Amino acid sequence: MESKRQKQVAETVRRHFSIILQQEGGYIYGPEVLVTVTSVLVTPDLALAKIYLSIYNTENKQAVILQLQEHIHKLRQGLAHRIRKHVRRVPVINIYEDDTLDEMYRLNSLFNKLDEIKDKGEGNPEDLPAVD
Numbered sequence: 001m002e003s004k005r006q007k008q009v010a011e012t013v014r015r016h017f018s019i020i021l022q023q024e025g026g027y028i029y030g031p032e033v034l035v036t037v038t039s040v041l042v043t044p045d046l047a048l049a050k051i052y053l054s055i056y057n058t059e060n061k062q063a064v065i066l067q068l069q070e071h072i073h074k075l076r077q078g079l080a081h082r083i084r085k086h087v088r089r090v091p092v093i094n095i096y097e098d099d100t101l102d103e104m105y106r107l108n109s110l111f112n113k114l115d116e117i118k119d120k121g122e123g124n125p126e127d128l129p130a131v132d
Helices: 003-027 061-070 072-083 100-119
Strands: 034-042 050-057 092-097
Touching: 003 034, 003 050, 003 061, 003 072, 050 061, 050 072, 061 072, 061 092
Parallel strands: 050 092
Antiparallel strands: 034 050
């Protein structure tokens, strides 16, 4: 269970880190890639923030995460500059890819295939798509 303070710090980090990505992101991973902050989890001692990102407009999402990891020091400095009046210690940030939307689209396509098979009247188990 997150405390009220953890939620406050997480929201502050989320808001300000997204602004930093808007300003600095184009220099790191290019202007055509869209990166959004989906959620932030902060440890109880407020020393570590796990930042989850959704990445669009690119096939190689892991490369974007690696580029952000290379510039993590600069991103943390920008975050420190923005939130230094809100927290005593600026948390160490770790960046992770949030693939919930990709998983949602994959499941949605599986359900659509099931509906198509059902509408055709073919109820054979061999015709059902394989679940990975």
